[in-house]
Amino acid sequence: MSQQTFLYQPKVTEVLNNIRKVMIGKEEAALLSVVALLAKGHVLLEDVPGVGKTMLVKTLAKSLDCDFKRIQFTPDLLPSDVTGVSIYNPKTLEFEFRPGPILGNIVLADEINRTSPKTQSALLEGMEETSITVDGSTVQLGEPFFVMATQNPIEYEGTYPLPEAQLDRFLLKMEMGYPTPKQEMEMLARTSNSHPIEEISAVISREELVGLQKETAQVYVDRSVHRYIVDLVTGTRNHEGVYLGVSPRGSISLMKAAKAYAFVHDRDYVLPDDVQFMAPYVLGHRMILTSEARFEGKTSASIIEELLTATSIPVKRTTGE
Structure with missing residues (x-):
């Protein structure tokens, strides 16, 4: 990415440095993961097997002093395997709740589309309502x-x-991509004796993370930027190539993501540039294209690019800019 490390918020820099020790060439994916974390959102990583999706999550989790849980989704997984179950205790003559892995702080839902929709839906309430x-x-x-x-x-x-209702619960959706040959050579060198993830430790406590999330929520967004977000989202609903546009939840998600993106760059205000950068990751998976648009080779990303080009950018300066 074009941003330099020193431009990041100090604690964010520490987390990214940890991830760099393990992941090679995944700066943007790492940064977006931290953005979603600070925005109290969730991330969907979609890509072919073996490109480092699970390793990125593990590294992020190990950088945080939080309770980490992993759910390996399989076709026979039950909803109770995710949420937990009440078990009768003959000694106390009462039912005791055995919590499932969703009650962790950082939850890795590995290969979520390998399980049935019924089990996938077990995540919905937790992701949306935190209960x-x-x-x-x-x-x-x-x-x-x-x-x-x-x-x-x-x-x-x-x-x-994944059903559209569950896709909408994810703040961001992104891909990892293959490494370059040079990056892959470095990867082989790093892992020849031991894996670098064993050498990293937590750099942010649970209390610090909650505090950073509260600070992120206080980032200032000018009304002109609000209008810019609404204009972009409205454009998805009116575009001839879009069958189902982005919902109001998408507008809120884009604002939260832009605030978090501004915060990681150590700013307390949002710029239109923040909205532009986050728009493809926040809006793309919330749109359903028409069959005609897909036949013509259009994608959610290309339509968002059209809208970013066609939508007027706010010229009013925000406080502190």
Whole structure:
């Protein structure tokens, strides 16, 4: 990426430095993951097997002094395997709740599209409401709560496409991509004796992370930038190549992501540039294209690019700019 390390918020820099020790050439994916974490959103990583999706999540989790849980999704996984289950204790003559992995702070939902839609939906309430319902009782999830899900492309056999309702729960959707030959050579050199993830340690405590999330929420957004976000989202609803445009939740998500992107760059105000950078990652998976648009070779990314070009950029300067 074009940004330099010293431009980042100090604690963000420490996390990114940890990730750089393990991941090679994944600066943008690492930065976007931190953005989603600070915005209290969730991330969907989609790419072919073996490009480092799971390793990125593990490295991020190890950089944070939080409770890390992993859910390996398989076709036979049940919703109770995600949320937990009440088990009868003959000694106390009462049912005891055994929490599932969703009650962790950092949750890795590995290969989420390998399991059935019924089990996928078990994540919905937790991701949206930060609480789950088990046997009629509501269980509050811990703070912070961050889900990072990985999936293989849906054209691979043995996968279940995520429903639109669940895709909308993810703040960001992104891809990893293959490394360059030079990066792959460096990867082989780093892992020849031991894996570098074993050498990193936590650089942010749970309390510090919650504090950073609160600071992120206080980042200033001018009304002109609000209008810019609304104009972009409205454009997806009116575009002839879009069958279903972005919902109001998408507008809120884009604002939160832009605030977090500004915060990681150590600013307390949002620029239109922040919105432009985050728009493809926030809006792309919330759109359904028409069959005609897909036939013409258009993608969500290309349509968003059209809208970014056609939408007027605010010229009013924000406080502190």
